Amino acid sequence: xxxxxxxxxxxxxxxxxxxxxxxxxxxxxxxxxxxxxxxxxxxxxxxxxxxxxxxxxxxxxxxxxxxxxxxxxxxxxxxxxxxxxxxxxxxxxxxxxxxxxxxxxxxxxxxxxxxxxxxxxxxxxxxxxxxxxxxxxxxxxxxxxxxxxxxxxxxxxxxxxxxxxxxxxxxxxxxxxxxxxxxxxxxxxxxxxxxxxxxxxxxxxxxxxxxxxxxxxxxxxxxxxxxxxxxxxxxxxxxxxxxxxxxxxxxxxxxxxxxxxxxxxxxxxxxxxxxxxxxxxxxxxxxxxxxxxxxxxxxxxxxxxxxxxxxxxxxxxxxxxxxxxx
Amino acid sequence: xxxxxxxxxxxxxxxxxxxxxxxxxxxxxxxxxxxxxxxxxxxxxxxxxxxxxxxxxxxxxxxxxxxxxxxxxxxxxxxxxxxxxxxxxxxxxxxxxxxxxxxxxxxxxxxxxxxxxxxxxxxxxxxxxxxxxxxxxxxxxxxxxxxxxxxxxxxxxxxxxxxxxxxxxxxxxxxxxxxxxxxxxxxxxxxxxxxxxxxxxxxxxxxxxxxxxxxxxxxxxxxxxxxxxxxxxxxxxxxxxxxxxxxxxxxxxxxxxxxxxxxxxxxxxxxxxxxxxxxxxxxxxxxxxxxxxxxxxxxxxxxxxxxxxxxxxxxxxxxxxxxxxxxxxxxxxxxxxxxxxxxxxxxxxxxxxxxxxxxxxxxxxxxxxxxxxxxxxxxxxxxxxxxxxxxxxxxxxxxxxxxxxxxxxxxxxxxxxxxxxxxxxxxxxxxxxxxx
Numbered sequence: 001x002x003x004x005x006x007x008x009x010x011x012x013x014x015x016x017x018x019x020x021x022x023x024x025x026x027x028x029x030x031x032x033x034x035x036x037x038x039x040x041x042x043x044x045x046x047x048x049x050x051x052x053x054x055x056x057x058x059x060x061x062x063x064x065x066x067x068x069x070x071x072x073x074x075x076x077x078x079x080x081x082x083x084x085x086x087x088x089x090x091x092x093x094x095x096x097x098x099x100x101x102x103x104x105x106x107x108x109x110x111x112x113x114x115x116x117x118x119x120x121x122x123x124x125x126x127x128x129x130x131x132x133x134x135x136x137x138x139x140x141x142x143x144x145x146x147x148x149x150x151x152x153x154x155x156x157x158x159x160x161x162x163x164x165x166x167x168x169x170x171x172x173x174x175x176x177x178x179x180x181x182x183x184x185x186x187x188x189x190x191x192x193x194x195x196x197x198x199x200x201x202x203x204x205x206x207x208x209x210x211x212x213x214x215x216x217x218x219x220x221x222x223x224x225x226x227x228x229x230x231x232x233x234x235x236x237x238x239x240x241x242x243x244x245x246x247x248x249x250x251x252x253x254x255x256x257x258x259x260x261x262x263x264x265x266x267x268x269x270x271x272x273x274x275x276x277x278x279x280x281x282x283x284x285x286x287x288x289x290x291x292x293x294x295x296x297x298x299x300x301x302x303x304x305x306x307x308x309x310x311x312x313x314x315x316x317x318x319x320x321x322x323x324x325x326x
Numbered sequence: 327x328x329x330x331x332x333x334x335x336x337x338x339x340x341x342x343x344x345x346x347x348x349x350x351x352x353x354x355x356x357x358x359x360x361x362x363x364x365x366x367x368x369x370x371x372x373x374x375x376x377x378x379x380x381x382x383x384x385x386x387x388x389x390x391x392x393x394x395x396x397x398x399x400x401x402x403x404x405x406x407x408x409x410x411x412x413x414x415x416x417x418x419x420x421x422x423x424x425x426x427x428x429x430x431x432x433x434x435x436x437x438x439x440x441x442x443x444x445x446x447x448x449x450x451x452x453x454x455x456x457x458x459x460x461x462x463x464x465x466x467x468x469x470x471x472x473x474x475x476x477x478x479x480x481x482x483x484x485x486x487x488x489x490x491x492x493x494x495x496x497x498x499x500x501x502x503x504x505x506x507x508x509x510x511x512x513x514x515x516x517x518x519x520x521x522x523x524x525x526x527x528x529x530x531x532x533x534x535x536x537x538x539x540x541x542x543x544x545x546x547x548x549x550x551x552x553x554x555x556x557x558x559x560x561x562x563x564x565x566x567x568x569x570x571x572x573x574x575x576x577x578x579x580x581x582x583x584x585x586x587x588x589x590x591x592x593x594x595x596x597x598x599x600x601x602x603x604x605x606x607x608x609x610x611x612x613x614x615x616x617x618x619x620x621x622x623x624x625x626x627x628x629x630x631x632x633x634x635x636x637x638x639x640x641x642x643x644x645x646x647x648x649x650x651x652x653x654x655x656x657x658x659x660x661x662x663x664x665x666x667x668x669x670x671x672x673x674x675x676x677x678x679x680x681x682x683x684x685x686x687x688x689x690x691x692x693x694x695x696x697x698x699x700x701x702x703x704x705x706x707x708x709x710x711x712x713x714x715x716x717x718x719x720x721x722x723x724x725x726x727x728x729x730x731x732x733x734x735x736x737x738x739x740x741x742x743x744x745x746x747x748x749x750x751x752x753x754x755x756x757x758x759x760x761x762x
Contacts, residue, residue, distance in 0.1 A: 072762040074725075075422045076447050082762070095754045098733055163586045164594050177525060177585050184532065185588020187740055273534060274588065274736045285729055290421045290440070293725050293759070 068298040088299035102277040110259030117199040121206025129214040145201040154268030157197040187275030213247030377661040378408040380430035382417035391681025425449040431656035437471040437647040438716035445474035451652040452478035460670030463689045467714040483649040483688035487611040490628040516582035519605040526582035528604035530595030534732035538718035546642040547634040551713035558722035560760035564753040577742040643711035
């Protein structure tokens with residue numbers, strides 16, 4: 001891979017320069033160093049401290065969690081770590097009644113986000129891009145849900161959905177015995193109820209991304225297509241949308257990440273009870289608390305990590321390939 | 327938000343997300359690593375005039391009530407109590423690493439299996455010498471609750487409260503209902519209430535633990551205290567016909583429970599009892615907190631869960647008990663002993679209850695003179711019990727109850743018909759958890 005780069009990119013072209021770089025020509029070599037001692041100490045700190053922190057907090061812990069996935073540990077004393085091989089994964093795939101629903105819900109989460117709020121966000125962005133009056137006001141209104149923390153969003157929507165005193169049931173009178181709609185508890189309903197809240201937020205997010213993308217569309221393209229007699233829909237479909245390709249990639253990645261890290265909204269809503277299980281919540285439930293099942297929880301975390309990598313690695317490869325070509 | 331749509335920003339977005347993913351998993355794993363999450367206590371504790379106490383009493387009422395107890399202790403002994411209060415939930419989540427790090431001399435905890443768990447792990451000190459002095463202050467059921475599996479004492483109980491079926495005296499009077507003492511009477515009463523347009527049994531299981539209370543009641547009424555203990559300790563099988571019978575009884579009662587309980591908190595369910603829309607409610611005495619109007623509170627009464635099996639009658643009471651334990655290596659041993667002895671006296675409990683009348687004393691020597699009628703009844707119920715249980719998640723491994731039982735009971739409530747496969751699944755998961 002690095003060989004490819006050196007042959008194709010002009011900056012690092014492999015012509016072995018006969019002499020030192022131009023800067024060095026002016027500076028006599030050997031006696032004076034480019035950096036003072038102080039500079040070097042500063043640099044060492046600037047590079048060293050983040051590296052140590054990064055390695056300790058990201059890599060060591062990540063690798064520790066992969067290691068722990070093959071053990072059984074209650075978190076009390078390191079000597080109670082027992083190697084159990086693949087047992088955790090076996091149990092997870094066969095005995096845990098919540099695991100497969102959780103995977104399914106994470107997938108549903110992604111599909112819904114990509115099918116509903118994403119086109120909605122694009123639609124809103126296109127409308128706002130027409131420089132209509134009060135465009136800023138609308139923009140702010142739609143973006144507001146993104147600014148609010150998801151935990152708060154969950155709390156607010158929980159009030160809306162509360163089966164006894166919530167807004168919806170009070171309005172439609174579905175809080176009486178006999179005809180009762182349990183938005184939070186019914187396993188056939190609650191995931192969709194949460195997804196409405198998630199979509200409500202995601203629409204604004206997508207709108208901002210697309211709005212930024214639309215600002216980058218060359219106005220002469222629009223002009224040209226209108227000169228050619230294309231109507232608004234044709235212009236959008238054949239001219240504008242194709243130029244949004246890079247934005248679409250960002251949108252796809254962002255949406256996948258949103259689906260995989262979905263947590264806070266559901267945790268506040270009903271703690272991932274029947275019908276709303278998510279991988280992230282299973283991890284938390286197993287790891288946090290007294291006499292925790294750290295090995296088992298880590299095994300779920302590893303599954304989530306593998307899924308994330310399976311999505312992200314192809315994307316990174318594609319991006320790097322594109323860069324190399326550019 | 328400066329995500330530009332140009333290709334340039336793409337790698338950075340994704341790199342960040344990779345780190346976020348990896349870091350998230352790592353942080354979660356890190357939560358269990360004592361090095362990272364050890365929550366140090368501030369106390370000095372090294373001088374002989376101070377004892378440090380780790381407390382989860384973050385609510386204003388118990389915090390103040392305990393402050394009064396510690397003040398009285400200082401006056402009597404000259405030893406200052408240095409309290410290190412943490413939020414209730416945080417305290418529970420961090421208890422593992424807290425006890426492994428540098429814990430306070432004495433810490434607040436729960437009786438029963440959860441106490442025994444830390445005793446077995448060597449994270450608590452036995453206090454038999456304290457019990458030599460305070461033993462006479464407690465009934466046998468409380469003594470049983472304070473012992474570890476090795477037969478040594480590890481716990482000094484302070485307060486407790488029973489679970490029972492709550493109702494409004496005025497409603498029962500107006501409709502001519504009788505307090506049911508047998509299962510058949512209970513079912514018949516539910517039927518009558520339904521006909522009268524009442525919700526027979528208020529219920530809310532959004533927090534997933536209230537359902538455990540119903541299971542416990544039916545289980546020890548039907549199968550007795552010993553089976554409850556065996557089942558909770560992972561010794562009896564969940565596929566046992568006795569457990570199946572519990573769910574069968576529960577299924578019989580389920581149609582009389584309030585609709586939509588999965589999305590309702592216990593507080594909201596209690597409101598239906600307050601507003602007299604519901605006839606009964608099975609909960610702990612803390613339900614009284616929802617009765618803010620004095621007249622309503624005076625109207626509140628309760629009865630023990632009816633008898634199902636005459637071999638066991640109503641001899642067991644579910645009474646979660648809170649109290650104190652000593653950490654593995656207390657710095658001020660002499661002071662700690664004095665404090666624990668003091669906390670085990672009826673006087674300390676009376677003082678505490680003055681500040682917090684929502685619970686009752688664990689000691690049967692404490693004066694009941696200042697009790698409300700509800701407290702008096704609760705106290706009698708506990709004192710007369712042959713056996714006391716603590717609640718499913720206090721009598722069993724918390725990892726089992728939170729990751730297996732909470733979702734399983736909710737599954738049963740959603741679909742009372744699939745009990746056999748559910749019990750088989752619980753048993754499989756139980757075996758792996760208890761084997762670890």
